[in-house]
Amino acid sequence: MLMTAMEFAQFPVLSAILFSTILALLVILFIPDDRPKLIKQVSLGFAAVGLVLCLYVYFAYDTQKGGLQFVERFLWVKSLGIYHFLAVDGINVPMLFLTAVVLFTGVLTMWELEKRVKEYFALTYLLVAGVYGVFMSMDLFFIFVWYDVSLFPMYPLIAIWGSTRKEYGAMKLTLYLLAGSALILPGILYLWAVAGGNTFDLFELQRIGFDVHVQRIAFLMLYLGFGILAGVWPFHTWSPVGHVAAPTAVSMIHAGVLMKLGAYGILRVGMTLCPDGLVYWADLMALLATVGIVYGAFVGLAQTDLKYVIGYSSVSHMGIVGLGLATMTVDGINGAVFQMFSHGVMTALFFSAVGYIYDKTHTKMIPDLGGLSKTMPKASAFFIIAAFCGIGVPCMSSFWAELLVFISAVKTYPIRGILAVSGLVVSALFMLRVVQKTFYGEKNPKWEHIPDVPLFLASPRIILVGILVFFGLFPRLILDVIQSAVIPFVNSL
């Protein structure tokens, strides 16, 4: 009791992170349209505040103690048992850090934006508020609310600032994701109703221990609902289309962070509340994940649009997350969460690198490019580093993540595990092919006059590369955090 009282007495860091984004949104709305520079500076400032706070949470989180920390909890709607309940454990902490990094680098990446600047940054902050909200809420009602809040700004963000077939992509993405939430809400409400209809608190519900039959139904709904956002095959088709259509930073946030919401939702809501349902459906999860890994790699092989390539590699990489979760082992889930983090950073780097190339050449078709490493070596380097990370080269953070997942996958599901590993070989092939065609080979004279990326614009990519390499060299620093939540979680299964 004393402990909780002390925790309440602390500064509410999580609320501060969450409400700083809403404050940013309001501040941006009140800046006049004709001061785009100021809007960008304010956005960057708030993103930096968020980054600092998330870093603080990351380092202040006590991995020895584990469990929920930075708890804030009070009653919101009495008659239904809805709580404003913010807390983090080892799984949320890296996700918050990831969100802050991608937001910060995303704002920097869009520094040269000229069209409807105010609305763009306001919507971005709305989107990020939703993401933060999901990653720190421990109440099912608020998880769902923030989840939906993070989805609908995608429509205007893609439809207004996007490129290739933007209206189609935006509509498809929005409807798919909302169809996903059409399964999540009944799933959540079903569990709530079965539990007696008086609490949405995740951990109170967990203690109830639902009937096996209930768990199977609810888990399937939650898995499919969140799975759509996680890009689970065969519900992934919105993802390449949406990523291609979206503007650079939105692709970064979306592929980097938003898709993780889906995987996080499966883990936090589905697997926590329905462990028996997980056991029942794990086979299916592993199967869909493996198909996703292999399918993503093969389809990626046939793409000619750089962003489609990244889109399909995301499908493939998110399959690895799904496979890790399906193993139900400490290593597998550790790897899955680590992969969520490193894939987030890596995809952000990918899209950020392509964003610069596209801004300058106005094309992202691989055959039109070629030999870029000679005209803009720095800009090319970022893409190539991201590609290496995607392949899983050692010293990159995703190497460790993929290693952990595959080791436990081969143990748990030998055939699917081996298939997935071979899928990785194909994905190496297609990544290298893209790198070779785009950055080496015949130089296209059309792009010779293009300047290389200046230092300021390169800064977001440098940060992202730095994080990838840092956690590649010191994976313990993040695995300790993740593990502090995963070990008790797996033991409770």
Added chain:
Amino acid sequence: MMKWTLFTPELFYVAMAAVFFVGSLQRRVDSRRLYRWAVALAGVGLVVSVACTRLEGFLFFDSYKVDLFSQFFKVLIALGTFFVILVCSELHGIDPRKHAEFYFLLAVCTLAMMMLVSAVELLTIYIALELSSYSLYLMVPMRHRADRYVESGIKYFMVGATASAMMIFGLSYLFGMTHTTYVAEMVRVLPGLLHQPAAVVGLVLTLAGFFFKQALFPFHIWAPDVYQGAANQVTTYIATASKMAAAAMVIRFVGLTTGQSEALIQLLVVLSVLSMTFGNLVAIIQKDIKRLLAYSSIAHAGYMLIGILCMTQRGYASAVYYAMAYLIMNFACFMVVIKVADDGHNLQIKELAGLHKRSPLLAMTLMLALFGLAGIPPTLGFTGKFLVFAAALEKGYLLLVIIGMINATISLYYYLIVIKAAYLLEPVREYPPVRVDTWTRILSIVLVIAMIYVGIFPDRFVALSEAAVAVLP
């Protein structure tokens, strides 16, 4: 004598009707002055209704019950009327010589609906319902240069008359079965009689009269034509205030069975699924925004019915909350329509093009209202859907909730088309600028704040709607 204070809101609207009746006798019409009078009177009416919320008691030989449920709906009706009158400043949709009559009928209709929500005796209910219907029958064909839209007035009358014939037939069954016309008595007797088909048939036929008002499938056929054919302000009134009374009455009559009739529940489930699916699917292809909102209202009648058919306190409370949310969101949409089409023509979706530049405030109001109707958080529409679905799942209607959610996704498609028009499309030709006066500005801001505030802090409003249904028999 004290008893008459219970009747204050109704008496006030009688007085308001009288004022405009005198106004209609004058030879010369000054629309500006009539408008100012109407706003002032409707504003006072709202204050009076709010002030009378806590009254309780019976009137007229117990055929008229004043309690929190009825008073809550009276506030909603008064609020709807006030809203509608506020946006009548440019009443070009109606012949200037008929403005006084228009306000007169509006006041009478409001009075009738207030009586309807309080009436607890079958004949009183029927008379109140007819009074409100006839005022609406008259208002629909009042449209300026109505030749093209005369059809809708006739259609409304014909369908309405049929529905009311069905209803009075149903009422006669109920009377025949229970030997009483008092609802309080009926609620005691009727649950024991529900095994007899006649009782269920009587109840369903009675409900048909209110379903007609709510535009629930298959009693919806008037809605798109009437929404399109009536003047924008009249449509707004039909779409907001008049839905409140209908919702209240459906809750009251479904409540008569106290959840005893499996057949009735199944029928309501079917009607609600059909209504949601039909409304949403047909809305997709609409070009005229009022027609689109008509079909969306058919769908929303279905959502609201989900809450009602649970037949639990929480279900009714969720329906009451949903009705309140619907009033605000739907009015916000119509306000934008009225302001953009201020010469009173029927607004097409493509005419909204570039609204975000022509009037950012109206565009934002429209976007929030549409997201609210689609059930996207953090608007009050989301909370409404959430409560309705939560109540349904407490009764175990998982499949119904999934169908409802899928429908919400479908509805998002056409709401997004409208939002796209307002935020993305460039106008193909020069549209007249949108004039937004100070009052509209204030009204928009109030609506935006209300939509978000009630969505984020629903606690007090949920408690209020639960208290309102707690007094139901």
